[in-house]
Amino acid sequence: MAAAPICIACNIERTLVSIQPTRNRHDVWQYECSTCRSIFRLVTQRASLESDDAAFENPPLRAGSR
Numbered sequence: 001m002a003a004a005p006i007c008i009a010c011n012i013e014r015t016l017v018s019i020q021p022t023r024n025r026h027d028v029w030q031y032e033c034s035t036c037r038s039i040f041r042l043v044t045q046r047a048s049l050e051s052d053d054a055a056f057e058n059p060p061l062r063a064g065s066r
């Protein structure tokens, strides 16, 4: 999805070395430059696989109309 960031010192694509989950459904993606070994951290919002937004999809119960 997102392209790997470029090391501006070496002008090459960094390599994704680790993804660490943080609070609020965000992840810290660590990219390392294979040439100068510098680390670039990128905080991204995690894709909502467990979408707790759609938790309330119960069909509306009709109260007995008697």
Ligand SMILES: [Zn+2]
Pocket: 007, 008, 009, 010, 011, 033, 034, 035, 036, 037, 038
């Ligand atoms: Zn570099």
